[in-house]
Amino acid sequence: MAWLSLLAAGIFEMAGVAMINKWHNDRKWQSFLLLLLGFGLSFLFLSFAMETLPMSTAYAVWTGIGASGGAILGMLFYNEAKDWKRILFIAMVLGSAVGLKLVS
Template structure:
């Protein structure tokens, strides 16, 4: 169950990051509420995952999901660069997260 919590934490981290961008663009209270809710849920699920998983593994996977997911959301929703090298290195980050899961 800890890995499910960790994946949820990463997904909510992505929501929080996307809402930072939305708040920067729109300056509305809905984006602020979603930003706070996204990061709050992210930390809650990270804490639940860390009850079982080692801190280093949980934090590395959480940041990997959040960083990669944020970059992918930027490409899909906000027209950021989709250059092949950028996609390659996002895949490297995700591969490292999967590798940590396989050895834990």
């Protein structure tokens, strides 16, 4: 269950990052509220995961999901560069997160 909580935390982290960009572009209170909700739920689920998982593993995986997911969202929805080097390094970050799961 801790790993599912950690996955949810990473997904909400991605949502929070996407809402930063949305709020930066439109400055609507709804975007800001979604930003706070995304990050708030991210921290909540991270805290659930850390009840079972070691802090170092949970934080590294959560950060990896958030950073990689944010980069992927940028490429898909905000026309950021999609060259093979970016994709390679995103894959390396995600591979590291999977590796931490396998050894935990």
